Amino acid sequence: MDFNSLNINDRKIIVGIDFGTTYSGVAWAETQRPDRRVAITVWPISKSTREGESSDKVPTKLRYNGNQPEWGFSIPVNAPTDEVIEWFKLDLDPSLQSMGTAVSSAAARGGRNVDKLVTDYLSALGEHLTYTLREKLGEGVVKNTALEFVVTVPAIWSDLAKDKTKQACQKAVEGLSTTKAHIHLISEPEAAAIYALHGLDPHGLQANDSFVICDAGGGTVDLISYTITSLKPILEVQEATPGTGALCGSTFLNMRFAKFLKAKLGKVDGFDDEVLADAMERFEKSVKRQFTLSARDDETYTIPVGGLANNKELGISRGRYALKASDLRVIFEPVVQEVVKLVKDQITTSKVPIKAVLLVGGFGASNYLKERIRGALDDASIQIMQPPNAWLAVVHGAVMKGLALSAPEQLTAVRVQNRRARKHYGTEWRVRYDEKLHSHLREKKHWCGLDGCWKVYTMEWFIRRGDAVSENEPFFTSFVWTGPVSQGRIKKIKMDIYADRTARDAPLARNGNVAMLCHVEADVGHIPESSLQRRKGNDGQLYYELNCKIEAVYLSASTQYTLVYNGQRYNSVTAEYV
Missing domain, CATH: 3.30.420.40 (ATPase, nucleotide binding domain)
Structure with a gap:
């Protein structure tokens, strides 16, 4: 593919956002000129002065003055410190507070919800991005070119904090482009590695x-x-x-x-x-x-x-x-x-x-x-x-990753083949009770009417800590979803994903170290009733019995789930992180 001959529908503007604790950076490139990455280095100092401050990055700060928040360099230098909200990014992941020096909750100090703070800040960043793109490329190009965002997140963050960042970005960029903007997450050190290796x-x-x-x-x-x-x-x-x-x-x-x-x-x-x-x-x-x-x-x-x-x-x-x-x-x-x-x-x-x-x-x-x-x-x-430009390494790496995602064959400068899983990932299913294997779970066994035997819940780990995970090779977990037909047709298949981050063997059954990661739900309401398999149970009742697979693709900083049933793929899977 010749990039100069890309028609307007294929063209995209790839935007990297390095949303930082103290400073944030934005850079962009067009897919037909991938070698020209541009970092935004001029920032507003007031509502009316759009290009007042030159800096590679902009302070991650907010101040509410009436309804419209002031942000970055537009906050007056002499503003009372108790009115300026900073370090609020860290409030996205409360679990981190135990990992280092405690930081007083910026969101609580401002009496505001952290998701709103992040959305307001990213909205201001997005608005300035649009202004900058119009100045550089012209109104017509910006109006008719799809925007794609690559947002960086700390690799040590919880999946919930990463997901919250993605949701806040989604809200913040609504309306910036005529088409729905895609948002990808990448871990900060991976983005930095892509840039540093390319530049070294x-x-x-x-x-x-x-x-x-x-x-x-x-x-x-x-x-x-x-x-x-x-x-x-x-x-x-x-x-x-x-x-x-x-x-x-x-x-x-x-x-x-x-x-x-x-x-x-x-x-x-x-x-x-x-x-x-x-x-x-x-x-x-x-x-x-x-x-x-x-x-x-x-x-x-x-x-x-x-x-x-x-x-x-x-x-x-x-x-x-x-x-x-x-x-x-x-x-x-x-x-x-x-x-x-x-x-x-x-x-x-x-x-x-x-x-x-x-x-x-x-x-x-x-x-x-x-x-x-x-x-x-x-x-x-x-x-x-x-490496040179160390402060901008993460945001430039994010743009390079976005370019590689939009045209993998032409634009990949550095490819991360495999990552190492940071946790054990698994689900919990019922298995036939076996005294030799499950004697320590004896108290938890229960009768199953469908199969006419004792069963017990155990963990099925589909990824173990340290395993090599690749974007090109999904993980599958097979399971059988059952439910009495008398309780009405199955509309949703639900599954809980658990994780254990301890550096030891994954346990047989859920214990204190195994934490809920997310609820995964697949909508099967549109599958015709005649396609849902049934079987008569040992107790004489009729049961639905659906042999399913969940496909999980582990990306740099997020996971995509797909339900596979009867050879069909259902992308209507939502994951709610906890």
């Missing part, structure tokens, strides 16, 4: 070499190890071990800096929210990025503290505070130590020799973090690399 040419990595990608962002730090399986004609990799991660991104450095400054200067006359906001901005934009491991303890970094009187003892002079490198070390160390531990653990669990660690994400660009990881690894032959 020649990267010195060979076939069969393995590397760790560490995506250190604002809130989450995600790690995955990959092994290169082929370099030509395209670069193919597969996951070497299930990914890991935690809440220890650079947001936690900001929190530690704010706490430090309040403790140091909080009682000084004139210290208020505005002074803190200016200091935070300097810390975020320059100090955090400049700080290196080799900095001498007495080296200082200038922090603006306008309006505070000179105080030699505290280090305040002419509206500036001299922050010592020794204090910065104290601020950095607990967060950096957590990332170092994650990297070392990932190298150990991959059980293959690691040639390189690729650092991406905003925090991944930190020189201090890079040097600390280098010093902490016992093996000096492991390269520590920071």
